[in-house]
Amino acid sequence: MNFWTDPIKVIYDWLMITLTGWGMSGWLADVLINLLGIIVLITAAMVLDILLVWVERKVVARFQDRLGPNRVGPFGLFQPFPDIIKLIIKEDITPAGADKVVFNLAPILSLASVIFLWAVIPLAANVYGVDLNVALLYLVAAGAIGTLSIIMAGWASNNKYALLGAYRMVAVMISYEIPMIVALLIPTLLAGTMSMKGITLAQQDGLWFVVLSPLGMLLFLVAAIAELGRAPFDLSEGESEIVSGFHIEYSGMKFGLFYAGELLHAFTFGAFVGILFFGGWNWPLPWGDKYPLIGIFNVLAKGMFFYWVIMWVKYTVPRLRIDHMLAFNWKFLTPLAFALLIVTAVVHAIFKDLPLWAYGLAMFLSNILLGWAVLEILRSNARQERAAEETPAPAAQH
Amino acid sequence: MDASQIIFFLSAALILVSALFVVTARNLVHAALWLIATLFGVAVLYVLLEAGFLAVVQVVVYIGAIAILFIFAVMLTRRDLLSQSSQTNANWPVALGVSALSLAAIAFIARGFGFSLDRPLAPVPTDSLERLGQALVSPQQFVLPFEVASVLLVAALVGAVYVAMNKK
Amino acid sequence: MQNPWVYLGLFLLVGIIIPIVPIAFSALIAPRKPNPIKQSTYECGIETVGESWVQFKAQYYVFALVFLIFDVETVFLFPWALALNAQNPAVLPAFIAIEGVIFILILVAGLVYTWRKGLLEWA
Structure with a gap:
């Protein structure tokens, strides 16, 4: 078993040893590591979501014979960020x-x-x-x-x-x-x-x-x-x-x-x-x-x-x-x-x-x-x- | 007190509080939404009982279908959704009597169980779902109720269709 | 984590909290200057007539009713589908399949009845 065949287990074990090494009890460390994993997974999904905004706009543009976003960043790839800033403010x-x-x-x-x-x-x-x-x-x-x-x-x-x-x-x-x-x-x-x-x-x-x-x-x-x-x-x-x-x-x-x-x-x-x-x-x-x-x-x-x-x-x-x-x-x-x-x-x-x-x-x-x-x-x-x-x-x- | 007991108390509190709001909410849609919170609490109780399948079915059927049906019924049958109708009608003493009787009956039955924290937990088989399926189809067990359930639901459908046709 | 449901509980909790973050952030920095025109109901610039919470077509309710029956029925079918593949089945797989088929056919009879009575027409 190494990082390339089972990364989650390797990271889990490493964090477990580190956290229990700090004197944390086993079950608390377990909950914390899982919580961290959940946050990473959901954040990854959200980052993917930001990318999807660009994909959606670019693909619909191509279907409708337009160019789509092409000004912000290469191929308009950074377009979602101004979109988000606009939505937030x-x-x-x-x-x-x-x-x-x-x-x-x-x-x-x-x-x-x-x-x-x-x-x-x-x-x-x-x-x-x-x-x-x-x-x-x-x-x-x-x-x-x-x-x-x-x-x-x-x-x-x-x-x-x-x-x-x-x-x-x-x-x-x-x-x-x-x-x-x-x-x-x-x-x-x-x-x-x-x-x-x-x-x-x-x-x-x-x-x-x-x-x-x-x-x-x-x-x-x-x-x-x-x-x-x-x-x-x-x-x-x-x-x-x-x-x-x-x-x-x-x-x-x-x-x-x-x-x-x-x-x-x-x-x-x-x-x-x-x-x-x-x-x-x-x-x-x-x-x-x-x-x-x-x-x-x-x-x-x-x-x-x-x-x-x-x-x-x-x-x-x-x-x-x-x-x-x-x-x-x-x-x-x-x-x-x-x-x-x-x-x-x-x-x-x-x-x-x-x-x-x-x-x-x-x-x-x-x-x-x-x-x-x-x-x-x-x-x-x-x-x-x-x-x-x-x-x-x-x-x-x- | 271990973690599962804390979760039990939290979900029991959720069930009771939201059930209270169901009956006291003046707005019918709010009452339906509180009902959904109650039903979700029941799903958590199923999880605590290690009946994951029932918990998910609780959400699919009760929240996904019955609660939606309630909200539709409320929205589509009342001409004016803001009407602050009275929450009781003339039958409330009867209802109180029936509820008190049911509570007494439940208490009477529950008394016989002899709850204890020392009692060992019954082991839950890992393939409980497959066993449920087996029980539903094996002739020695529940194959007849399984088929009758379908007939019962079709009867319910026919009844609903009949009522809906009369309304039209 | 040993129990998948504990993990799922944590996941649901975080899953609810994460969408709140951008809303809270936006509430902190976005301007807020409400006025009666801005807060009026949007109906393409036309004044709203009467109450907004009005009664619509009651037929949506009929579809919800039919859906409810089928939803309950399909829940029975999941354990059945699992039983079909069991390692040492109580009866022959073919019999299990036929039991399920009878169950489904009764259900389809209900659908046909609803159809014939014209409840599926959007009148």
């Missing part, structure tokens, strides 16, 4: 009729609910906050706090737009939580554990879950985008009708917290897609399982890639209407999710003791078959709808 306005305590609590909870997720991300085989055996449900629980923060913000602002935005956002978030939970059930089922580390290890020993369940991956990605409230599911913002929705009355740093939370949330879910379906720390660089620094790079690279995919969707697809949005979830995504769960469970139970290639082939083909069946159903539905639209048309001409 800006006057913080609380509307007169607002419920002050709830109004101030909402942005804090919003960012905190995203930070909470970082406790369970396995950045490498032995670099993670905590290896919780219910990590996947914990992820949903943290999402529940996020939902709560939005409804608090919308209600406390004393503004009709904010309240309407919050209603829409919460309706979308709770609706898409069902396919999201079912999509989380699929890695649970395949790996036989809810721990993120366990799921990554199961993929290291076997096949990536994106091979075993490509539909599950797509389902998770779509549900995650809805959960994030990003376009095409960003009708909570709807700047043309309800002027940015639930955070309309927030200014200065409180708005900044909502914004930072949104960006970090998107990146974190990108990382979750990488961890749950694309082998976590194992690829693209080799030896990610042996050398944690390579593992961290791999996880962050995958997170960045899927963050970019989420942005790609955001800046390509137009916004949906609320009725379409809910219909898409309850009439398409939820039934599909349950059908997928049934197929996955049955095929997994029958084939799991066969050789890996046969098992993988069966899982993959069953997914493809289900996907094809869904497309056929959609096509025949569309045909019927078109026929229904077209038949009365000649009659109307008479």
